[in-house]
Amino acid sequence: MGKKIAVLLAVLLLLAGGGGAAYAYLVTEDEPDVPTPAGVPGMFIPIDPIALPILKDGSLRGQIVFGIELELGPGRSFDTLRPSMVRLRSAFVTELSHLVTLDWPGGAALDLAVAKRRLQERADRMLGAGTVAGILFPHIQERIIR
Numbered sequence: 001m002g003k004k005i006a007v008l009l010a011v012l013l014l015l016a017g018g019g020g021a022a023y024a025y026l027v028t029e030d031e032p033d034v035p036t037p038a039g040v041p042g043m044f045i046p047i048d049p050i051a052l053p054i055l056k057d058g059s060l061r062g063q064i065v066f067g068i069e070l071e072l073g074p075g076r077s078f079d080t081l082r083p084s085m086v087r088l089r090s091a092f093v094t095e096l097s098h099l100v101t102l103d104w105p106g107g108a109a110l111d112l113a114v115a116k117r118r119l120q121e122r123a124d125r126m127l128g129a130g131t132v133a134g135i136l137f138p139h140i141q142e143r144i145i146r
Contacts, residue, residue: 054142064110065142
């Protein structure tokens with residue numbers, strides 16, 4: 001009987017503590033909205049990974065997945081990019097889809113220097129020059145089907 005009371009008391013204390021924390025979190029006065037600080041060079045915004053099939057001679061040869069990050073230009077913030085992110089990602093999918101269909105020297109799936117240049121040009125056309133200072137590929141995963 002004593003153990004049951006101890007367990008019941010512990011459960012009640014936990015519920016009271018959780019309820020008190022929730023009350024303090026939800027009822028406390030909200031802090032005023034602070035505007036997002038302007039981005040500084042070197043601030044990176046990731047884009048959802050882009051997975052594309054690798055097609056050669058009409059057959060599936062593999063898959064390539066691109067991790068892409070955008071380096072913001074001086075004085076830019078994510079808030080300036082947010083409305084255009086879906087369109088920008090779609091444009092990147094189109095560019096990369098075209099590039100992976102080309103025959104690159106050495107059997108490579110893609111020339112990264114060309115890809116960076118093409119994606120940068122597309123970002124400049126869509127968002128204005130200087131909004132995106134650079135394109136990075138922090139990871140690329142290629143899976144070949146034999």
